[in-house]
Amino acid sequence: MMTNTGQRLTQGQFSFLPDLDNAQISAQVDYALGRGWAIGIEYTDDPHPRNTYWEMFGNPMFDLKDAAGIVASIDECRSTFPNHYVRVTAFDATRGWETPRMSYIVNRPKREPGFGLARTEGEGRSVRYRISSYATDKPEGERY
């Protein structure tokens, strides 16, 4: 039988697959570029599911049309922040979308301690839940 999870953050398009290698990342980048989407690279050490704004590793690369250049930027981000989460997001500027169309993780900390769930019992049987990453108990930059 399967056991509990919690050892791997499952945000993003491909978290249930083995980590993507550079050739696979490059193919996904090509898919986005082929649709005219701009690639952005973001990193964080606070993977809370409601943490929308990861730090931008520069602006989205609106004018870079070459997957090799983008993969080089991804590598640069990963070597600068080897123990952070790094994700690649593809932004679509088409009317009616104007939103990310792809988002997948390309780097993870070596150890992912997961999240704690704290319950505050309220009126009746209602419970307020607070989810927090065990890693974020430490200050930013010292978490992983």
Place this chain on the structure above:
Amino acid sequence: MNKPVEDAVVTDANKRYSAGVLRYKQMGYWQPDYAPKDTDVIALFRITPQEGVDAEECAAAVAGESSTATWTVVWTDRLTACELYRAKAYRVDPVPNTGAGTRTEAQFFAWIAYDLDLFEPGSIANLTASIIGNVFGFKAVKALRLEDMRIPVAYLKTFQGPATGIVVERERLDKFGRPLLGATTKPKLGLSSRNYGRVVYEGLKGGLDFMKDDENINSQPFMHWRDRFLYCMEAVNRATAATGEIKGHYLNVTAATMEDMYERAEFAKSLGSCIVMIDLVIGYTAIQSMAKWARRNDMILHLHRAGNSTYSRQKNHGMNFRVICKWMRMAGVDHIHAGTVVGKLEGDPLMIKGFYDTLREPHTPQSLEHGLFFDQDWASLLKVMPVASGGIHAGQMHQLIHYLGEDVVLQFGGGTIGHPQGIQAGATANRVALEAMILARNEGKDIWNEGPQILQDAARWCTPLKQALDTWGEVSFNYESTDTADFVATATATA
């Protein structure tokens, strides 16, 4: 009706409004020269006339009975701008493959235009009271089916539209570039709240984005609604913490009265649920009320189409599901069950494409093979997320993505909970199959043909997927569809 009388429109006002009975054509409801205005609502009906009634008279009768006419002439018409308010049947075509020499009695398509001022702004109830009101019981037609409607931009702009829409739903959930995954809790009836929440937790933890109440789970003796909501939210929060990913459970707030539904929805909100659910059977007004509530309360609104097949499945009478799709996008739901093509429920691939396009596209051009009779500009109404549910499993992943695209919720109920190694394993099998297929599609692989191999490759390192494929790989539902296109030969998809 049937006595032989003049057909021509009676233009002499004295004769036109003298007491008695005229044919509908004579009263002005058949106007073959009429050019519909951009602001007209247009309805396309499939009419099976009674013996001896000609198609144009039938069309005129439908136009009359769905707008201003009654069975006899009334002089009080002359107190109104009655020519404006009269609906105009302006075109009648025979339906292909019906009539003499076929197995189906003669049917006709009738195009009928309605002035915008016939309808209350922003009210599906008012629109439908005319268009599918008395006229469906009208004796002059043997059977009647509403096939499609062109809703003018001017009228669309009076509707809220989806409370959340696909774009904002994805942003809130932080899920992009792949279909969402769901499952309906099974068995649908009989579980206690505590046991029910167990199914929710296992499914979400295993990799699903959503779990779902079924349409007939409301508040029964074995499980009252408050208990269900409390245990489901425990499960949702536990699974969110286990995965670091946003999870949800469609809490069905369907109830006997609006007051009950508001109470249940408020409780769901107070517990932090991101989504609530209603059934189509609550009615158009209740749906619009809940859509407004959902917009006010940052809630995604899921609609289960319970009941639709009573009037949408048979081709000669009722209404086509594409019209329901249009009304529900106007009414303001965020999710609607719209067919799977390959699963256990009715669904011809071309028809389903018409439904999905109607829900998701900013503009749908006329496309007869998909059953879309009109160009329809959606006037920036948000997009509705279609839901594919009913007899689907991981082994069909390539077909599902091929037919349905990526802006869809794929719901594997039995295909998750019936997994031989348990619910979590079932969920993981589905998620791995999905991610592997999206990865391959984006890499440029031909998933329609290579799909089974892509799944087998992923199953080599994912035991739950291997077990799912071993269990259900060959299961398919090959029956002929009843609701098919009139303009091209079609085949039901084979799985």
